[in-house]
Amino acid sequence: MPSVLLTESLAVELGAREPWPVDVKLFQPYDVEQILLPDNANCLAVQAYLKMCGLHFQIENRSNAEFMSPSGRVPFIKCGAFVVSELDPIIAFVGTKGVSLTNDLDNTQKADMRAYMSLINTVLVNAELYVTWCDPTTLNEVTKPRYGSVFPWPLNHIQCWQKRTQVLKKLSILGWAQKSLDEVYSEIESCCNALSQRLEDQKYFFGDRPTELDGLVFGHLFTILTTPLPNNRFAGIVRGYSNLIELCKTVERMYFDRSVPEPST
Amino acid sequence: MGTVHAKQSDAPRSEKLKTHPNPNEDSHHRSQKKRVTLEGIRARVDKIHVDGLGRTKDDIIIETVRELFKAQDFQDVIVGAHTVRSRLEALGCFRNIGVFIDTSSGPDSTPEGLEVTFHVHELKRIVGGVNTLVGNNEGSVVVGLRMPNLFGRGEKLATEYSYGSKRTTGFNVCLSKPLRGKMHSVFSTSIFQHGSEWPPSGYKQIERGLLFDLGFSSAPNVKHNLQWEASWRDLSCLTRSAAFEVREQSGPTLKSSLRHILCVDRRDQPIFPSTGAYFQLTTEFAGLGGNVGFFKNDLTLQGNWPVLNDVVLQGAIQAGFLKRLTNDQIVSICDQFFLGGPLNLRGFDFRGAGPHSDGFAVGADAYWATAVHLYSPLPFLSTRGAFADLFRTHIFVNAGNVGNFNLGDDYHENWKILSKDFRMAYGLGLALRLGQMARVELNYCIPVQIRRGDQPVSGVQFGIGVNFL
Numbered sequence: 043m044p045s046v047l048l049t050e051s052l053a054v055e056l057g058a059r060e061p062w063p064v065d066v067k068l069f070q071p072y073d074v075e076q077i078l079l080p081d082n083a084n085c086l087a088v089q090a091y092l093k094m095c096g097l098h099f100q101i102e103n104r105s106n107a108e109f110m111s112p113s114g115r116v117p118f119i120k121c122g123a124f125v126v127s128e129l130d131p132i133i134a135f136v137g138t139k140g141v142s143l144t145n146d147l148d149n150t151q152k153a154d155m156r157a158y159m160s161l162i163n164t165v166l167v168n169a170e171l172y173v174t175w176c177d178p179t180t181l182n183e184v185t186k187p188r189y190g191s192v193f194p195w196p197l198n199h200i201q202c203w204q205k206r207t208q209v210l211k212k213l214s215i216l217g218w219a220q221k222s223l224d225e226v227y228s229e230i231e232s233c234c235n236a237l238s239q240r241l242e243d244q245k246y247f248f249g250d251r252p253t254e255l256d257g258l259v260f261g262h263l264f265t266i267l268t269t270p271l272p273n274n275r276f277a278g279i280v281r282g283y284s285n286l287i288e289l290c291k292t293v294e295r296m297y298f299d300r301s302v303p304e305p306s307t
Numbered sequence: 308m309g310t311v312h313a314k315q316s317d318a319p320r321s322e323k324l325k326t327h328p329n330p331n332e333d334s335h336h337r338s339q340k341k342r343v344t345l346e347g348i349r350a351r352v353d354k355i356h357v358d359g360l361g362r363t364k365d366d367i368i369i370e371t372v373r374e375l376f377k378a379q380d381f382q383d384v385i386v387g388a389h390t391v392r393s394r395l396e397a398l399g400c401f402r403n404i405g406v407f408i409d410t411s412s413g414p415d416s417t418p419e420g421l422e423v424t425f426h427v428h429e430l431k432r433i434v435g436g437v438n439t440l441v442g443n444n445e446g447s448v449v450v451g452l453r454m455p456n457l458f459g460r461g462e463k464l465a466t467e468y469s470y471g472s473k474r475t476t477g478f479n480v481c482l483s484k485p486l487r488g489k490m491h492s493v494f495s496t497s498i499f500q501h502g503s504e505w506p507p508s509g510y511k512q513i514e515r516g517l518l519f520d521l522g523f524s525s526a527p528n529v530k531h532n533l534q535w536e537a538s539w540r541d542l543s544c545l546t547r548s549a550a551f552e553v554r555e556q557s558g559p560t561l562k563s564s565l566r567h568i569l570c571v572d573r574r575d576q577p578i579f580p581s582t583g584a585y586f587q588l589t590t591e592f593a594g595l596g597g598n599v600g601f602f603k604n605d606l607t608l609q610g611n612w613p614v615l616n617d618v619v620l621q622g623a624i625q626a627g628f629l630k631r632l633t634n635d636q637i638v639s640i641c642d643q644f645f646l647g648g649p650l651n652l653r654g655f656d657f658r659g660a661g662p663h664s665d666g667f668a669v670g671a672d673a674y675w676a677t678a679v680h681l682y683s684p685l686p687f688l689s690t691r692g693a694f695a696d697l698f699r700t701h702i703f704v705n706a707g708n709v710g711n712f713n714l715g716d717d718y719h720e721n722w723k724i725l726s727k728d729f730r731m732a733y734g735l736g737l738a739l740r741l742g743q744m745a746r747v748e749l750n751y752c753i754p755v756q757i758r759r760g761d762q763p764v765s766g767v768q769f770g771i772g773v774n775f776l
Binding site: 112125193 | 539544547557558561597598
């Protein structure tokens with residue numbers, strides 16, 4: 043769609059002229075009764091990223107956030123007249139305001155960071171989608187009631203079915219739909235292993251300052267650890283990596299602890 | 308229909324009479340023929356034949372023609388035969404119907420007895436067609452298939468499938484069945500899906516649903532429709548730049564509503580009427596299940612008065628009001644009222660009057676619009692042929708208002724609220740009739756009352772549609 047690209051670049055061009063406004067809102071589904079594991083992970087990653095940048099925003103819960111989003115995926119931010127969805131475009135958008143977490147990194151480190159981010163996006167995101175929409179127990183006990191909770195009968199069933207069809211289509215194109223649950227868990231295992239080895243004993247992935255990779259890892263791992271699922275093996279695998287758990291704790295303490303005042307810019 | 312001309316037949320004892328489908332035609336050449344008063348002639352219908360029946364069931368035919376046996380004199384027979392013929396036509400099972408009235412013969416015949424024969428041609432089992440349609444920024448191909456008289460009692464199955472140039476698909480499957488009784492009631496069930504795009508409001512919509520409809524008439528020209536509709540509407544933004552107020556409305560909603568449509572049409576013709584009035588009131592209550600809830604009324608009133616020869620004065624009012632029921636039930640942008648455009652408030656862009664957000668029309672809970680037209684045939688055309696009859700020139704003034712009005716009990720105050728910041732435009736133009744259904748208008752408009760945020764069109768405006776104000 044060329045028009046999307048055009049407006050995207052236009053948004054970036056125009057957005058650069060204004061500073062970060064005070065009334066920025068982040069839209070996401072209701073996190074208590076509605077949001078699903080993959081969406082929650084993405085929302086938390088964006089929240090962590092914006093907080094790491096020291097940018098102020100308000101969270102707005104909307105039951106139709108997914109449909110309001112221009113890309114069809116949550117979360118998205120409304121910044122003045124601009125609506126930007128998902129982490130990568132938001133990072134680019136924030137970059138136009140002159141805010142970046144990666145200024146101190148050299149090119150090799152930046153490429154390294156990109157590689158790990160795409161590892162998460164290809165492995166963890168798909169694994170979350172798989173567990174949420176393909177595992178029958180999770181699908182029936184968690185996904186369907188939660189996803190359908192905002193729709194009246196019989197729309198809840200129709201929407202669930204429609205969404206599941208979409209996700210399955212995506213997963214089968216990526217070759218994930220045919221995998222067994224054990225294969226998926228071993229994929230998660232190797233992904234966590236890679237992340238853990240890269241982190242070693244550092245505070246963050248690249249030294250003492252957080253980057254978007256830390257935000258993304260926090261978003262996914264924290265959600266996996268804290269979301270109650272009928273099958274807890276997912277969280278169990280992550281718990282095996284103590285340095286990753288430590289990272290989650292650090293990010294939570296630094297940026298999400300309500301008792302500590304928010305870091306100022 | 309007091310008199311009917313009788314053709315002199317060669318056969319001395321059988322007076323063959325043929326009723327004409329249009330009684331008005333008779334009056335032209337009636338004067339040259341011999342007048343016979345029929346009210347005095349006693350007559351009785353002995354037998355009724357219906358020729359050409361195939362799959363149509365007998366009971367429904369007997370029901371339809373039975374009334375004819377009640378005839379007392381010859382006029383009753385003629386009038387009765389005429390009504391029966393139109394009722395047979397209304398069944399929608401037959402192509403053409405001929406009526407013959409003859410004196411009855413045979414052992415059971417009575418002295419004043421008559422035999423009435425209806426010659427009918429049943430429609431084929433399947434009728435189909437392919438059309439192209441251009442509208443709403445999209446061209447589409449429509450494939451239609453009808454199965455008239457499906458089970459022999461006037462049931463009809465109509466299916467339509469459309470595929471648009473923007474890859475939208477729409478379909479409509481409708482099964483209808485006429486019910487017995489005096490109310491001419493028809494019950495129909497439809498399943499539908501159609502997509503529509505509304506660039507002035509920045510959203511597009513896919514609507515899928517189920518509709519049950521019971522149509523009946525309580526008096527001549529007074530039609531009612533009782534409907535229950537369940538529709539699943541999927542709204543999404545047309546562009547990335549759509550107003551956030553519109554974006555907030557995206558997502559699926561489910562509406563389950565009861566609707567009553569009352570329609571009284573006493574005009575002489577639907578397009579370019581010269582006399583008569585038209586009234587339509589739609590009342591809709593949504594909120595029986597689903598997550599959409601409102602109570603909505605929409606009124607259309609039109610009156611036509613001939614002024615001079617062929618010059619017609621037309622006055623029309625449209626008004627609508629939507630009431631929200633509870634806070635947890637949604638009223639979507641597609642349920643709201645909009646005003647502006649060549650079909651209602653000329654002199655404004657389509658949906659160009661009323662509340663806007665970032666240039667996109669967001670609609671309101673109430674509106675009213677009124678128009679006065681003076682129609683006349685094309686000037687300088689003395690010969691009034693069929694071609695010139697397709698055109699009318701008109702001058703018009705139209706005014707209206709749309710907004711979220713806070714009405715109270717004080718009528719004076721209410722009137723003040725409703726008339727505050729109203730919009731008005733006047734102009735003149737040419738209207739062209741397309742069959743008896745649609746019309747095309749080319750107007751020169753001069754908007755005189757414009758409000759902030761409106762999108763007026765001063766100059767030439769083109770409009771095509773079915774229902775014009």
